[in-house]
Amino acid sequence: MKRLQTAALALLFINSAAAAATSEWVETPGGDVRLVALPASDDGSVRAMLDIRLHDGWKTYWRDPGGSGIPPSIAVSGAELLSTGFPAPKRLGDEATHYIGYDKPVRLPLTLGKATGEAISATVFLGVCKDICIPVQAELTVDASGESFANPLEETAIAAAEASLPQGASDGFKPLDGRWAADGKSVTVRFAAPADGAMPDVFLSGTSGFEFGAAAPARREGEAFVAEVPVLHRPKVFDLAKDPILLTVRAGDRTMESPLAID
Structure with missing residues (x-):
């Protein structure tokens, strides 16, 4: 892979809005992103995830990419972003250039506070890389106004994303x-x-x-x-x-x- 520098490529900014608990996919040359959210729990909090569908051969970065790369940025409106989960990453690159991230599709679980309106939006900025790195910005919106029952496919996907996170400390690890x-x-x-x-x-x-x-x-x-x-x-x-x-x-x-x- 060439030295990982942000290519002088036009920033991809796409607005995605959908009246559902899953936004539309925002498609880019290296990967697609969407926001998925479940109905609010009894305490008002919302389980959600940022779904990053990387294309073959493309990669994206962990929260600390190791000095070379663009860490993911997620800003949420319509609810407070309480936490973002990251599966354990991999060491990527070559002997000359090391960085830390993912080389397969990855889902980042999100915990949100109580929705303050009818929609929840996430402004996402991340880098996807192959021979060049493309900065991607997307506005993802889901409807938070009326769903009271979780879509089983969405619930299964978010549960799988949560299960992919590292475990806490234990004896021997x-x-x-x-x-x-x-x-x-x-x-x-x-x-x-x-x-x-x-x-x-x-x-x-x-x-x-x-x-x-x-x-x-x-x-x-x-x-x-x-x-x-x-x-x-x-x-x-x-x-x-x-x-x-x-x-x-x-x-x-x-x-x-x-x-x-x-x-």
């Missing part, structure tokens, strides 16, 4: 500790993970302006695994007690995500 390098340009991460199969893949992400690079290959040290993760940007002011850094690990067909304590 959990963060142990992290340590800043003396110059602050990397983090040494120690974690427990299943020992069968290939070495685990390690990813870090954070809020408050942190940016992390692609981790070096993990190695065994006693009963633990260790990996070095580059710090591409570390803000001058941050509060990890309030906004912790998340460790995401892929070990075979299992994935885990949990806050990482860093000394």
